[in-house]
Amino acid sequence: MVHELNFLNEWIPEQMQPGTLFVLENADMGEGDDPYWAVLACPECGMLGLVTRKQIAGLVAVICGSGVCSAQYYIHENDIVARKAS
Numbered sequence: 001m002v003h004e005l006n007f008l009n010e011w012i013p014e015q016m017q018p019g020t021l022f023v024l025e026n027a028d029m030g031e032g033d034d035p036y037w038a039v040l041a042c043p044e045c046g047m048l049g050l051v052t053r054k055q056i057a058g059l060v061a062v063i064c065g066s067g068v069c070s071a072q073y074y075i076h077e078n079d080i081v082a083r084k085a086s
Helices: none
Strands: 020-023 034-041 048-052 072-076 079-082
Touching: none
Parallel strands: none
Antiparallel strands: 020 034, 034 048, 072 079
């Protein structure tokens, strides 16, 4: 698993490697109090997924949406921290 975020300034899907984050310009989709804020390539498998403002702030865990990957992690500043089993 990649442990540090890599920021992409321009939307070029081919450059989205595991751990790459692209912040959306019009972040108003999704729930009103927690809209989708960015696209993140899973740090484990590279699957692209939308992440919310609370996930970017590290308040809510990110779970990979891939059918073959079960990565669960938090974003803490520019770091990716694996979610500990409870």
